[in-house]
Amino acid sequence: MDAVRDGRWVRQANHFTDRLGPPEPGRYRLYASYACPWAQRVLIVRELLGLQDLLDVAIVDPIRDERGWRVPGGGFLSELYLATDPGFEGRHTVPCVWDVKERRIVTNDFPQITLDLETRWGGTPDLYPKELRDGIDAVNDRLYHGLNNAVYEAGFARSQEAYEDAVRRVFATLDFLEERLTGSEFLFDRLTESDVRAYTTLARFDTVYYAHFKCSVRRLTDYPAVWAYARRLYAIPAFRETTDFDHIKRHYYMTQTTINPNRLVPLGPELDWSL
Ligand SMILES: N[C@@H](CCC(=O)N[C@@H](CS)C(=O)NCC(=O)O)C(=O)O
Numbered sequence: 001m002d003a004v005r006d007g008r009w010v011r012q013a014n015h016f017t018d019r020l021g022p023p024e025p026g027r028y029r030l031y032a033s034y035a036c037p038w039a040q041r042v043l044i045v046r047e048l049l050g051l052q053d054l055l056d057v058a059i060v061d062p063i064r065d066e067r068g069w070r071v072p073g074g075g076f077l078s079e080l081y082l083a084t085d086p087g088f089e090g091r092h093t094v095p096c097v098w099d100v101k102e103r104r105i106v107t108n109d110f111p112q113i114t115l116d117l118e119t120r121w122g123g124t125p126d127l128y129p130k131e132l133r134d135g136i137d138a139v140n141d142r143l144y145h146g147l148n149n150a151v152y153e154a155g156f157a158r159s160q161e162a163y164e165d166a167v168r169r170v171f172a173t174l175d176f177l178e179e180r181l182t183g184s185e186f187l188f189d190r191l192t193e194s195d196v197r198a199y200t201t202l203a204r205f206d207t208v209y210y211a212h213f214k215c216s217v218r219r220l221t222d223y224p225a226v227w228a229y230a231r232r233l234y235a236i237p238a239f240r241e242t243t244d245f246d247h248i249k250r251h252y253y254m255t256q257t258t259i260n261p262n263r264l265v266p267l268g269p270e271l272d273w274s275l
Pocket of ligand 1: 014036038091092093094108109110
């Protein structure tokens, strides 16, 4: 389970960490939410690499209640977790990959799922090219601690100090991205895994993280290069078609009731994501 240490919110470790075997049509099913940035990464990569026929997808209901994520056809994601490990006590999270043949969750290790699709299942473009891997890993690490997870650390902080530390990291990372993307189309010389990881947080930034997680020093739209970059990615079908602002808003504002107890969903902001 997540922990709170000195007012800091600490995410639970990923519990199921087996690796995906070779692709086999009908064998693996991805459970994902359009609301969830970690799950959207996998949805984007699946489409970019054209793996739709090899990896089935089940999209969960955006509103989670005390029983957790509701899966299509009735039932809850927790049943799959408990079928795999009856003693599992953590949160039942998306994304996770269910092995239809062995009836078990293979992995909920979100950073590894996309890398496995890229390196073991293939397809083009190559989002994790060998010659760029060290650089991509370093940028991904920076993105995780300074942006992807830092917005959650800000939102769920239990002390002013922990909140401020997280928010400073968020805006330092946006400053870094602004500099890196000024004059560049992508974070590297082509589209890579790092762009997928950056995008899913940027897509939620002004709509959710700014208000709900109090990451409100500046808006994404105040960063000309980063905002143009986010819209450039949104223009790519794999990014756009897996971005559902309605699921995103209803999920965060209606499910995370410790920080939004009245479950009101804001009407704004009005944003024009077209290029
Ligand atoms: N697997 C990671 C990250 C994935 C994650 O946090 N997914 C969220 C949605 S964005 C989720 O499924 N939460 C379910 C819950 O908290 O019960 C974790 O355990 O923290």
